[in-house]
Amino acid sequence: MTGWSVTDIPEQAGRRAVVTGANSGLGYVTARELARKGARVVLACRSEARGRDAVQRMRREVPEADVEVGRLDLGDLASVRNFAELFTREYDRLDLLVNNAGVMAPPYGTTADGFETQFGVNHLGHFALTGLLLPALLAAPDARIVTVSSMMHALANIDIDDLNSEGRYRRWIAYARSKSANLLFTHELARRLAGHGGEVVAAAAHPGYADTNLQSAGPRSEGRRGAEWLMGIGNRVFAQSAEAGALPSLYAATAPDVRPDSFFGPAFGGWRGAPAPSWRARWTLSDPAARRLWEESARLTGVEYGALKA
Secondary structure, eight states, X not given: OTTOOGGGOOOOTTOEEEEETTTSHHHHHHHHHHHHTTOEEEEEESOHHHHHHHHHHHXXXXXXXXXXXXXXXXXXXXXXXXXXXXXXXXXXXXXXXXXOOOXXXXXXXXXXXXXXXXXXXXXXXHHHHXXXXXXXXXXXXXXXXXXXXXXXXXXXXXXTTOTTOOSOOOHHHHHHHHHHHHHHHHHHHHHHHHHHTOSOEEEEEOOSSBOSTHHHHHHHHHTOHHHHHHHHHHHHHHOBOHHHXXXXXXXXXXXXXXXXXXXXXXXXXXXXXEEEEOOOOGGGGOHHHHHHHHHHHHHHHOOOOTTSOO
């Protein structure tokens, strides 16, 4: 794994991938490098216009790229269901799902279905999407499901009695809880897949501190120019590039030695560098907590993973 880079990505010809949030940042780089290696990639984006712009940019950078746009709003379960329905109607299998999209520390808000925005988009939307695409994933040999978390998960465990932060909303704690939820989801998904006996591998990754628009989106949406400026300075001084930040996701998605429930991040202190196994908070490996979150997520979204028994 030492020094692993995009040149080490195995050939992906014949594989079909879906990458959420692929119009910019980590998702764009992930989709582009998969396409460069021959994968057929669906860029699942909330804005079709930005998705089309990303496709045009990607085809300029990788002329042979086989990419298309699919509209997906993870904050609207009707949109998630529509995306999955259209995908499974056209394609009978899915080799790789990268649950990459997310929001970070916005002011309090709710999704179209009434969930707190960060929990709803970062976790519930991806929980629903994965479940709806599960038959296509099970139909593919050696399929992968990669969910992007963050080292910020270490700030807070989920509160199973207040998943939507109705008691008190603290934006960074809510973000950390949504990222802990990503890891608990991966943990329980890997356990259930093992019980099913198939070849699908569920793993997780984080980018360290990567220079993307995620950090400044929240302050920008509130007109907090000072905070937006500080985030921009932090990105320029401390962050690694989006290209480097996407490497752990690409490793989890393509490397042959990835084990179920693995978690990868940058090698140097979880901050920057080549992909390596990452530390994770002990609570993200709790079987009871993962099971309870799964049950609540199924109840809230109405998505049941019929093929995967408890």
